Amino acid sequence: MIPKSKVIWMNGKLVAWDEAKVHVGTHALHYGSSVFEGIRAYSTPRGAAVFCLDQHVERLFNSCKIFKMPVPFTPAQIHDAIAQVVRDNKLQSCYIRPLVYRGFDNFSLDPRTSPVEVAIFAFEWGSYLGSESIRSGVNVGVSSWRRMAPDTFPALGKLGGQYVNSQFIAMEANDHGYQEGIALDVYGNVSEGSGDNIFVVSGGVLYTPPLGSSILKGVTRYATMTLAHDLGYSVVEQNIPREMLYIADEVFITGTAAEIVPIRSVDHVQVGAGEPGPATKKLQQEFFSIVQGRVPDRYHWLTFVNDAAPAKAKAPASSRRSKRKGK
Ligand SMILES: Cc1ncc(COP(=O)(O)O)c(C=O)c1O
Incomplete structure (x- = not known):
């Protein structure tokens, strides 16, 4: 089973892992009307580094273009949100799953009247085939x-x-x-x-x-x-x-x-x-x-999440409260 992380980015806000829920009428659940990416971050001597983040964000937006899904965020915002999810969950080697999906409105087979929602979550993960x-x-x-x-x-x-x-x-x-x-x-x-x-x-x-x-x-x-x-x-x-x-x-x-x-x-x-x-x-x-950062990154494939621009999304109320209490 996928191990839990602390927070998931949903539509621009950070929510607690267990609170990242959708309605059962969500269009994507019925008809596969979603687009996603699978991305890895690796532990390096400079902290967690996301591999080929630009290429993945570009493919995500291309997939959305093919499927006529206008993403309500810019590629730069999604790029920063992915780095933020790794950083805020204090993950090192992990798998990151950005998901753009048609939400709950109606069951029309022309999906364009259903809202476009975006979620990004990440979790610790070893190799897929062992x-x-x-x-x-x-x-x-x-x-x-x-x-x-x-x-x-x-x-x-x-x-x-x-x-x-x-x-x-x-x-x-x-x-x-x-x-x-x-x-x-x-x-x-x-x-x-x-x-x-x-x-x-x-x-x-x-x-x-x-x-x-x-x-x-x-x-x-x-x-x-x-x-x-x-x-x-x-x-x-x-x-x-x-x-x-x-x-x-x-x-x-x-x-x-x-x-x-x-x-x-x-x-x-x-x-x-x-x-x-x-x-x-x-x-x-x-x-x-x-x-793994053992030789210079001569292709500029790595995005070091601790070097990334400060994130904009807010932490969920529960984790802001626990920070105030010094936990
Ligand atoms: C059908 C399919 N082909 C190829 C790949 C490999 O692509 P990538 O190297 O971008 O993960 C994937 C994984 O995303 C896939 O799902």
């Missing part, structure tokens, strides 16, 4: 569920309703004993995992599906491609046939939740030597040394 997954890798299977065709749902938007597809992929993978499921796109090419992007290493070149393969434009995918270029690898975005996963030297997945996770086998077919390969290990090492 810490062993990062070290030793995981076994995955190709799902019988495809990603959406381009003219059905907008894959570039991180919209709540689209995650029903991810849930089918994840359930099937777990039922078959895999730690993650890899979905094909509607044309039968490799698309992505239920919650992560995929890379294949073959002959020293990195391959990853293009945006047209119904993938989310992952922030960790972008960071991995940047690191790979700088490590001297060619990175090619191209259609990937399923069987390329079986004959690759290395396969790994990337995502905010998963981070960078080696794949040991696909459909019970061993990938390479069946253990994390040299390119995957190098990328993991580069990635973790930057996000």
